[in-house]
Amino acid sequence: MAETVICDIRAVRSVIEAVGLDRFMDDVIEAMRISFRAFDPEATVTIDRTGFAYDKPDLGLVEWMPTMEVGGRVSIKTVGYHPTNPTQRSMPSVMATTSLHDTTSGRLVALTDATFLTAIRTGAASALATEQLSPDRPIDLAVIGCGAQSVSQIHAISRVREIRSIRAFDPQSEVARTLRRRLPPSVVAEVEVVDGDDARARMLGDTDVLVTATSVDPDAGPVVDDGAHRPHLHVNAVGADFPGKVELPRSLAERAVLVPDNLRQCLAEGEAQTMTADQLGPELFELLQSPRPSLQHELTVFDSTGWALEDLIAAEVLLGHCERLGLGLTIDLQPDPADPYDPYDAVR
Amino acid sequence: MAETVICDIRAVRSVIEAVGLDRFMDDVIEAMRISFRAFDPEATVTIDRTGFAYDKPDLGLVEWMPTMEVGGRVSIKTVGYHPTNPTQRSMPSVMATTSLHDTTSGRLVALTDATFLTAIRTGAASALATEQLSPDRPIDLAVIGCGAQSVSQIHAISRVREIRSIRAFDPQSEVARTLRRRLPPSVVAEVEVVDGDDARARMLGDTDVLVTATSVDPDAGPVVDDGAHRPHLHVNAVGADFPGKVELPRSLAERAVLVPDNLRQCLAEGEAQTMTADQLGPELFELLQSPRPSLQHELTVFDSTGWALEDLIAAEVLLGHCERLGLGLTIDLQPDPADPYDPYDAVR
Numbered sequence: 124m125a126e127t128v129i130c131d132i133r134a135v136r137s138v139i140e141a142v143g144l145d146r147f148m149d150d151v152i153e154a155m156r157i158s159f160r161a162f163d164p165e166a167t168v169t170i171d172r173t174g175f176a177y178d179k180p181d182l183g184l185v186e187w188m189p190t191m192e193v194g195g196r197v198s199i200k201t202v203g204y205h206p207t208n209p210t211q212r213s214m215p216s217v218m219a220t221t222s223l224h225d226t227t228s229g230r231l232v233a234l235t236d237a238t239f240l241t242a243i244r245t246g247a248a249s250a251l252a253t254e255q256l257s258p259d260r261p262i263d264l265a266v267i268g269c270g271a272q273s274v275s276q277i278h279a280i281s282r283v284r285e286i287r288s289i290r291a292f293d294p295q296s297e298v299a300r301t302l303r304r305r306l307p308p309s310v311v312a313e314v315e316v317v318d319g320d321d322a323r324a325r326m327l328g329d330t331d332v333l334v335t336a337t338s339v340d341p342d343a344g345p346v347v348d349d350g351a352h353r354p355h356l357h358v359n360a361v362g363a364d365f366p367g368k369v370e371l372p373r374s375l376a377e378r379a380v381l382v383p384d385n386l387r388q389c390l391a392e393g394e395a396q397t398m399t400a401d402q403l404g405p406e407l408f409e410l411l412q413s414p415r416p417s418l419q420h421e422l423t424v425f426d427s428t429g430w431a432l433e434d435l436i437a438a439e440v441l442l443g444h445c446e447r448l449g450l451g452l453t454i455d456l457q458p459d460p461a462d463p464y465d466p467y468d469a470v471r
Numbered sequence: 472m473a474e475t476v477i478c479d480i481r482a483v484r485s486v487i488e489a490v491g492l493d494r495f496m497d498d499v500i501e502a503m504r505i506s507f508r509a510f511d512p513e514a515t516v517t518i519d520r521t522g523f524a525y526d527k528p529d530l531g532l533v534e535w536m537p538t539m540e541v542g543g544r545v546s547i548k549t550v551g552y553h554p555t556n557p558t559q560r561s562m563p564s565v566m567a568t569t570s571l572h573d574t575t576s577g578r579l580v581a582l583t584d585a586t587f588l589t590a591i592r593t594g595a596a597s598a599l600a601t602e603q604l605s606p607d608r609p610i611d612l613a614v615i616g617c618g619a620q621s622v623s624q625i626h627a628i629s630r631v632r633e634i635r636s637i638r639a640f641d642p643q644s645e646v647a648r649t650l651r652r653r654l655p656p657s658v659v660a661e662v663e664v665v666d667g668d669d670a671r672a673r674m675l676g677d678t679d680v681l682v683t684a685t686s687v688d689p690d691a692g693p694v695v696d697d698g699a700h701r702p703h704l705h706v707n708a709v710g711a712d713f714p715g716k717v718e719l720p721r722s723l724a725e726r727a728v729l730v731p732d733n734l735r736q737c738l739a740e741g742e743a744q745t746m747t748a749d750q751l752g753p754e755l756f757e758l759l760q761s762p763r764p765s766l767q768h769e770l771t772v773f774d775s776t777g778w779a780l781e782d783l784i785a786a787e788v789l790l791g792h793c794e795r796l797g798l799g800l801t802i803d804l805q806p807d808p809a810d811p812y813d814p815y816d817a818v819r
Binding site for chain 2: 125131208219225230271458467468470471
């Protein structure tokens with residue numbers, strides 16, 4: 124049968140009702156930990172993401188992120204990024220789907236919403252980076268950019284570190300003020316809203332872990348000033364994912380041990396885009412394969428551009444729960460003709 | 472609402488039941504004619520197709536063909552090509568889906584099977600080429616390769632030219648012998664099965680229109696010998712779509728006026744891949760914009776590699792019928808959160 128499993132947002136909701144948000148986040152973090160530890164670039168092949176970018180009707184892009192487990196599946200996340208979505212049409216700025224294709228027959232095996240999954244997997248990657256690069260004790264967290272991604276960043280980090288305090292800045296201060304009520308109940312820290320550009324510029328100070336998750340326009344960064352900081356400051360820089368778009372001051376990025384999620388992609392469109400490979404630290408998967416605990420005491424930046432393998436991992440966790448729980452729609456999307464040489468057999 | 476229309480194979484079947492195969496083919500031919508006449512490379516942008524190719528468990532590839540109507544939609548056909556599918560797993564060698572994405576919000580607007588549509592649109596393009604490049608009178612048709620694509624090639628050509636006779640060769644002669652019963656009833660010509668490599672090699676002769684639609688391996692072509700032919704012979708060369716894969720003798724391709732479906736793609740992976748741009752004739756869309764009737768009396772080749780715009784056109788014809796007839800599934804695939812800054816809103 125040429126069946127395809129469709130995991131729509133209702134199926135996602137039913138999975139979360141059944142297993143809980145915390146458990147789901149833990150599952151993705153753990154699956155990513157296992158996958159990164161075992162990662163072999165010969166066995167998992169990624170094609171550089173590309174897509175269409177445009178500025179009408181608003182600035183936006185649709186791009187695709189393909190990866191293949193050799194001898195297994197091809198996964199393609201197709202993602203739209205439209206930063207005016209929240210204010211102009213009350214929609215998430217990131218809207219995505221992930222498709223899984225069998226490499227024996229080419230059949231579409233599954234299609235799932237990846238809007239929710241993108242938030243989860245981006246959080247999970249930062250959790251792993253924070254675990255590797257920040258001292259293992261309660262942390263003071265600072266967040267610049269309080270949109271959808273910040274919620275899952277804080278949530279994911281809370282699964283690997285106790286969060287003692289949260290300071291939050293957003294250029295729309297009303298968005299910062301609603302952050303606390305968007306956090307899941309398991310995150311107990313209060314949120315101190317930081318107002319004004321002067322305060323934002325100083326957010327490096329009194330912070331153990333900083334998250335930057337902004338929609339800053341290309342060439343409009345950085346979103347924070349360089350300055351005094353704790354010696355072990357760790358930054359999860361989540362927003363940079365486009366040529367010209369960076370969030371951190373160059374002096375800070377260059378002084379830090381910068382850990383890319385994916386070297387080639389970070390050099391093309393991450394915080395590393397003004398740097399060369401020899402200025403960078405190990406990739407995150409390398410840290411998981413060969414931990415360097417001394418980095419927990421140094422200034423570090425996780426350059427999170429979003430890696431296609433993370434999307435495959437998150438989709439497989441979700442689809443695993445769907446299968447176990449009997450959720451999702453199974454449809455005959457593609458034909459299964461009695462005669463494979465007859466293109467009209469399936470429609471007769 | 473973040474709704475997505477899913478057009479599964481049952482919806483495709485219901486559309487064909489309602490409108491008929493002939494009418495559907497005519498609709499796609501006409502939509503393509505209108506679209507090619509109006510084609511403006513500034514307004515319709517295509518990204519070169521790319522994908523994963525592999526040889527385990529069998530030779531195959533999964534690739535994607537993206538195109539964008541500027542200010543309109545992004546269409547991505549994701550297509551698997553697995554030539555052992557028919558013999559090894561009784562599945563079509565080409566299995567595809569097409570997704571349509573809105574460029575305002577990035578939402579997935581629709582997903583449709585494109586296995587059936589690929590056969591239809593490849594046929595429709597050959598019909599337009601045949602109409603431009605073959606004399607307008609009853610034709611003797613020859614076909615090399617009698618798999619799924621040959622059925623829709625013959626069907627489509629029959630919509631623009633009366634077919635007087637059909638000769639058919641396939642390396643598996645039992646596949647050639649079942650061709651007649653796979654053709655739709657509106658095609659009335661008998662099929663003469665041509666057996667043996669000697670006869671295949673001579674298939675240029677006594678032919679007005681030749682279709683090559685084979686799964687010949689890269690570097691294993693050509694599939695026909697050069698030789699005597701009618702001066703106005705027109706060839707629809709449909710199989711070449713991969714580096715090294717060509718179906719025609721170089722002497723024939725170079726002597727003919729070769730009309731690409733898409734210049735850049737044909738130079739990369741079509742019959743034109745051993746040639747340079749200055750050796751080629753106009754692209755098919757240019758012929759529709761500025762017809763050259765004298766070409767109907769010359770040796771011509773339509774180099775059909777399969778153009779992403781054709782996939783968008785075919786998907787829009789299908790989805791138009793679905794909408795009119797109330798067919799297809801409408802699902803909430805992606806979230807429509809009350810708070811666009813809350814990635815967990817949709818799953819609470």
